[in-house]
Amino acid sequence: MEKLLHFAVHFLFGDGTMSGEPVPLIFLNCSSIFIFGKDEKYAACPIENGTDPCYLLREVHRAKEFRTYFLAILPIILSVIACILNFGYLIAQLKCFSQEKTSFKKRQVFLISRSLSIILANLLFYVVVIVWKANGFMYTSAMIFILIGGINFLSVTGTYIGLTILLYTAIAHQFWYMTKLTLTHCWLIIGLIWILSTASSVCIGLWGATLFYPESAPISCSFEKCQQPLAIIIVVGLSICYGTVIGLYIAMMARLHRLVRKSSLVQSRSKSNSMTAMKRLGLNMITFAVGSVPILVVCIVALANLRELSSLGEGCKSPCKTFLHSSLFVEVEILASVAAIVWIIAMIIDPVINILADKKLRGLFSKQITRVSQRLRRASTKSTISTDDQ
Template sequence: MTSSPPTQLLISDSSLISECSSLISQSQYEEALRRQKSIDETSSVLLPFFAAIGLTASAFSLLILSLSIYAIYKNRLPSRKYIVITSRTLGDGFSSLLISFSSLFSSSSSASFTLLALFIFISTFGFVLLSLSHLLVILLRQISLIRPHGFSSLFSLRKLLISLILIWLVSLLYAASFAPLTTVIITPSLGPDVCSFSRCQLPLLIVCIVLLSLLLLTLLSFYLFVLCKLRRNVQSFRFYGDSAQAKKQMLRFLSYGVHILIYSAISSLQLAGVIILLQNASLYDRLRNDEKSCEVIEYLGVQIRMEVIAGAALILWLVRILADFVILAFRDYRKLLPWIAMKDEKRRERIPESRSNSRAETPQRTSFNCPVFTLDKEIHRRDLRN
């Protein structure tokens, strides 16, 4: 047994280790020191990597944001859907800038805590904003199916902008409610004074776990419900022989499922990370309050797992921002890129001119506008309904 450690253990609360120093062996202390050093080295390597990817993601977000706004202004894209996508892209740009600047200005001693604080940020503000934006896009598709003719009046641009403002307010307020927990993560010694485990940390983490699960299940269920409805719509229109437009809508909505698939993977990882964070907070509280409990090795093991999951979630979050840009550019590049869109518009303008010239050059037989000529028109099956 050792009565005093030879060197200070680099842990979030050195007083905790000094209290446990008389209750742990020298080998346990050296193992704890090795694990804590591994945590700091991993964080110091990851944060510059996050800074580089964050700056790249923010640049791509700014690019897709400017292209989308210009395409909406030129009426080349569906305004309601892409206004929601523009709002989501703005949130992604804000998140990536915060991650990059926090990673750049973080010191080596606080690298691990910065990583966990950024994980809390994307699990609160980023997750809620992304989830509600996806839900709004799916809701727009659902309303267009139910009320195709009254869609503009039922969901006007004014209502859409109010909905986006509410999404941003809810996301910001929800993230602000986790400020005490973020403070405790950065400076664990302030836990009893700022946010105790039983009264603050535990309720916040349980709320976060429940909200992550509910939003994930709701979004997946709603997407599958609308997708099945679009499939039934295609089958019903196939009876009349004009299912091409309905099939095109279903395929476009199916391609939007790539966003939902990436969102589901990140959300599952965030959920696992918050659960492990709750385990870590519980262990830390037990270490502080129980003098006989000095499970330092177990605490550092949980902290290492938490850091690995937090780092993976941050990487996937930044990759998702880049993937959104790639998916949007691949699907709508002809409308997003101005030079290609202008060429397509000029080509469409030349087609009617060429058709009119060809009609003028071909001799037309003289005919009378007689209603009798319409009697041999084929009767459509839809005309036989009621």
């Protein structure tokens, strides 16, 4: 009877067999999406009554597609673009830094810190991809992923807060800015921002990964006493950091506009340059706001579905676990993909805004592109000549 059934499936669907191998009985209704050599391992999984195995199989395929294209290939391509742009922007900044006066160098060091943070985040992102491809997504890779996001988010947040206060001081309290605030103070502030960001991110990474892999984590963390309160603290903390950056900039700009109306505050050239820098910072704030909102939304959604998402890390990793929880895996892949892609796009937009808004940086960056293109042309010409001679 079973052989007759397999023959009927092969006759009706045409793709029901491949290399003489029949489609498992539970997947007869979806033989067109069944992948031979890969999906046989799901046939013996214990499915609950009323659950459609074809639905679970489709969700498994969706999760793998999201994982391949939107969590690996597309983010890597965007990350390469972001790394190139920010590396070129960093070189241009360093050249400008050596030529600027001390008063302008104070602002420049914060911009250099931001570029270093973005480049470091991109390099560590490649480490995550390598660890993920080598061992799959587990506690270690999840911890590194959260650690990278935390360092980048907190360091950039601290940089924007420091830069906003610095520019406000340069405009509203110019004497104190020129005489009391030195370049050494700025470097110390940046060092403090990096120390606090790294320490906080290590804690967030170590404890945050336990939310998704509680059993494999080296730290014991139950759902009611640890996971849920920890997730609330992380989401609230990120929201406070986000709101502080935006709120502080809005408050500073409102204060400056009131000062400008009451006095001839923006008469000198240095003050005019500082106001231009504040407006340019406003564009960066928009990028920061747009790029961070999806990350906060992802965190809030993950918090709302924490009980279900944390169940993915319970028990040993197996094909049946992936198959039976395929819909949850799709949700995780979508959340992680959206956060990663929007995060990297913001890294691309940020240097573009600064390069286009600064005439000096724009000139240096264009010269760098010209030199690189000329070197590539010379190298290709030499290789062509050597090939012709041979």
